[in-house]
Amino acid sequence: MIEANKKKWFNDVFSVFVKERQIRPFFHTVYVRADDVPTPGLFLATHSSWWDGLILLMLNEHYLRHDVHVLMDEDGLRRFPFFRHLGAFSIKKGKLSDVRASLAYAGSLLNDGKSVWMFPQGREYPQEHRPLEIGTGATMLLTKPDVRLCAIYYAFESHAAPVVYVRFRNHRVVSDTRRLQKQELAEALERLYDDTRADVISKSDRYVALFPPKRSLADWTERLLEIARGCR
Numbered sequence: 582m583i584e585a586n587k588k589k590w591f592n593d594v595f596s597v598f599v600k601e602r603q604i605r606p607f608f609h610t611v612y613v614r615a616d617d618v619p620t621p622g623l624f625l626a627t628h629s630s631w632w633d634g635l636i637l638l639m640l641n642e643h644y645l646r647h648d649v650h651v652l653m654d655e656d657g658l659r660r661f662p663f664f665r666h667l668g669a670f671s672i673k674k675g676k677l678s679d680v681r682a683s684l685a686y687a688g689s690l691l692n693d694g695k696s697v698w699m700f701p702q703g704r705e706y707p708q709e710h711r712p713l714e715i716g717t718g719a720t721m722l723l724t725k726p727d728v729r730l731c732a733i734y735y736a737f738e739s740h741a742a743p744v745v746y747v748r749f750r751n752h753r754v755v756s757d758t759r760r761l762q763k764q765e766l767a768e769a770l771e772r773l774y775d776d777t778r779a780d781v782i783s784k785s786d787r788y789v790a791l792f793p794p795k796r797s798l799a800d801w802t803e804r805l806l807e808i809a810r811g812c813r
Contacts, residue, residue, distance in 0.1 A: 586665045608743055609743065612745065615787065619645070623725075626698060626730075627713070630708075633700065650696065651699070672718070716763075726753050728753075730766075730773050752769045
């Protein structure tokens with residue numbers, strides 16, 4: 582397996598680049614529900630977009646501020662080795678000895694009070710895909726019954742750019758077999774996904790912006806019209 586090699590200077594530089602050159606130009610803003618702030622531990626996140634990893638980086642940088650490590654497929658980490666400096670470590674599917682090594686490494690990180698993130702679906706699925714299914718890796722990392730769930734939901738609203746909504750939920754696993762734990766976690770993550778979508782539809786006021794929303798062309802036009810009216 583490939584271990585993480587975190588470098589604070591690289592994280593700082595890369596985070597600024599992601600915020601200013603990736604997230605801010607493409608999204609109106611990122612909203613996070615503020616009534617269930619998770620403590621460090623094992624995080625299981627939904628996975629519907631290439632953007633998910635960058636959104637998680639912004640969440641941790643501007644909201645959680647945990648010592649985060651991310652479980653990543655070994656082939657992907659070899660293609661993009663710089664992710665090691667952000668806390669990524671690898672798992673090689675299909676090779677039992679490598680899987681055990683990765684799980685042991687993740688367990689040691691959790692025991693040291695760090696956060697370990699993973700996308701248990703294994704690959705991107707449309708956010709409306711049901712039922713939500715996860716792999717067995719999530720249950721193999723259950724050193725404690727408490728798990729942090731995270732739903733990332735993308736929406737088009739009255740802005741030119743899409744909006745991202747993120748909601749967390751703490752979950753305590755009660756099932757006693759791997760098969761039942763896997764089913765329990767999949768159902769819990771799906772419920773959180775659906776509840777986040779319901780929040781978007783109902784325009785819930787329980788979300789806060791990670792950074793000020795970007796003004797669209799329509800916003801600037803309205804502002805210019807207001808100024809013009811005031812000059813009359």
